[in-house]
Structures are given as C-alpha cells and as structure tokens.
Amino acid sequence: MIELKENNNFYVITGGPGVGKTTLLEELKRRNYEIVPEIARELIKEQQKDNGKALPWENKNLYKEMMFDRSISSFEEIDKNANKENPIFFDRGFLDTVCYAELIESEISEPMKSYAESWRYNKNVFMLPPWQEIYETDNERKQDWKEAVLTFERMSETYKNYGYRIIELPKISVSKRADFVLEFIELNRKKSTTR
Template sequence: MIKLKENNNFYVITGGPGVGKTTLLEKLKKTNYEIVPEIARELIKEQQNNNGKALPWRNKNLYKEMMFDRSIRSFEEIENNTNKEKPIFFDRGFLDAICYAKLIGSKISERMKSYAENWRYNKNVFMLPPWREIYETDNERKQDWEEVILTFEKMSETYKSYDYKIIEIPKKPISERARFVLEFIEQNRIKNTNAQQ
C-alpha cells in the first residue's frame, strides 16, 4: 500500500506539447520560484545521446515506464529536500505518464493507479491549451497538430479522473500568464485562510 502524501504547494503546469509551458516555467523561475524540469524531455535527450530504446518512436511502453518512474523519484526528492513554504512548480506531473499510456493504448498498472490516488499535488492543476500560432516541432517534439489537441483533451480527462481541478491558462503574453498563475494561487490561499477562521 502506498502511503498518502498531500503536497498543497506542489503545482503542476501541463498541457499538450508546444503550448508555451517551459517558457512559462522559466519566467516563474526568474521570479525566484523553484521549478522541477520536465522528465519526458530530459529522458528523450538522454536516450537519443545514448542510442537508447526508451523513445516514443522506438519503444513506447519502455518510455512510459521510465517516464513514470523518474517522475515519482523526482516528486519524492523534491518532497524530501525542499522548503515547501513557497509554491513549487512541476513541468508536468507523473499523471502525464498515465495520460500518455491512455494515448498509446498501453496498460495502466495498479501501481501507477495507486501512486496517482495517494501521492497528491495541489488539487488545482494549471493547463495550457493548444495554441496554433506558437506551436513548433523539434528534435524531441514530433507530434502533429491533431496529436496536440488530443493530448490536451486526454490530459484534462486524466487529471479530472483523479479529482484534480483544471485551471486553464489564457493565451496571453508570458508575463501575463505568469501573473495569472501567481494571482490565482494567492487568491486561493486567502480564500482558504478566511474559510479556516
């Protein structure tokens, strides 16, 4: 049995590929917030450099397993080694690996489900919608536009199925997107504080 862990200061920022997620996280980092880099992108780069098989276009299932395991490890390391008084922003969460499993029609193990049910990020998950004007492919991002839309839909569905609330970030300049995230968190904190008094 996986022990319950609730981390209200752990915020996931997610969405389909190429929607400005990493740019937003870099902006938050510049304003002195801790960010946790995207596991999937790091894994792809590593596998390409080492001629590995855990790539979405070589061995989807191995890629899914490694992405999930590394996301769990990352969650645990941050939990054990970080001052959790300020928000910490994750460039995707381990539920993204579950979403990927759904996209490729791969089995979602009981272990994966158990982590998703018991290791919790903040219930509000920030999601960036598909944005055609800024979408570009590169060496690690090879999805076409239809996949971008499908990923966004599946991502919303996956997080909601584990009782998360989707907070959609508007299609605006990066400084406004960062302000939207930080203002939402602050307003939510004030609301929760008032509710407890």
C-alpha cells in the same frame, strides 16, 4: 500500500505539446520560484545521446515506464527536500504518464494507479490550451497539431478523473501568464485562510 502524500504547494503546469509550458516555467524561475523540469524531455535527450530505445517513436512502453519511475523519484526527492511554504512548479506531473499510457493504449499498472491516487499535487492544475500560432516541433517534440490537441483533451480528462480541478490559462504573453498563475495561487491561499 503506498502512503498518502498531499502537497498543496506542488503545482503542475501541463497541457499538450508546444503550448508554452517550458517558457512559462522559465519565467517563474526567473521570478525566483522553484521549478521541476520536464522528465520526458530530459529522458528523450538522454536516450538520443546514448542510442537508447526508451523513446516514444522507438519503444513506447519502455519510455512510459522510465518516465513514470523518474517522475515518482523526482516527486519523492522534492517532497523530502523542498521548502513547504513556497509554491513549487512541476513541468508536467506523473499523471501525464498515465495519460500517455492511455493515448498509446498501454497498460496502466496497479502501482501507477496507486501513486496517482495516493501522492497528490495541489488540487488546482494549470493547463495550457492548444495554441496554433506558437506551436512548433523540434528534436524531442515530434507530434503533429492534431495529436497536440488530442493530448490536451485527454490530459484534461485524466486529471479530472483523479479529482483535480483544471485551471485553463488564457492565451496571453508569458509574463501575463505568470502573473495569472501567481495571482490565482495567492487568491486561493487567502480564501483558505479566511475559512
């Protein structure tokens, strides 16, 4: 049985590929907020460097398993060592791997389901919508536009199915997006302390 962990200061920033997540997280880091880098991108870079097989275009299941395990390890490490007062921003969460498993029609194991139900981020998940004007592919991001839109839709469904509330970010400058996120968090903190 996996123990329940609820971290109201852990915020997920997610969405399909190429929607400006990493740019937004870099802006939040520049403003002195702690960020947790995307596991998938790090894993792909490492596997490419080492001629590994855990790649979404090589061995999807191995990639899924390694990505999930590392996401859980990352969550656990931050949970042990983080300052619990300030927001911590995750570039994707382990539920993104659950969504990926659904997209590739791969098994979602019992441990994956248990962690998804028992280890909780803040109930508000920041979702960046598809934005064709800024979308581009690179060495780690090979999905086409249609796949990017589908990923966004499935990601929204996955998080909602696990009880999260989707906060869709507007298509505005990165600085204004960061302001939006921080103002939303501050407003919700005030609401919860006045109840």
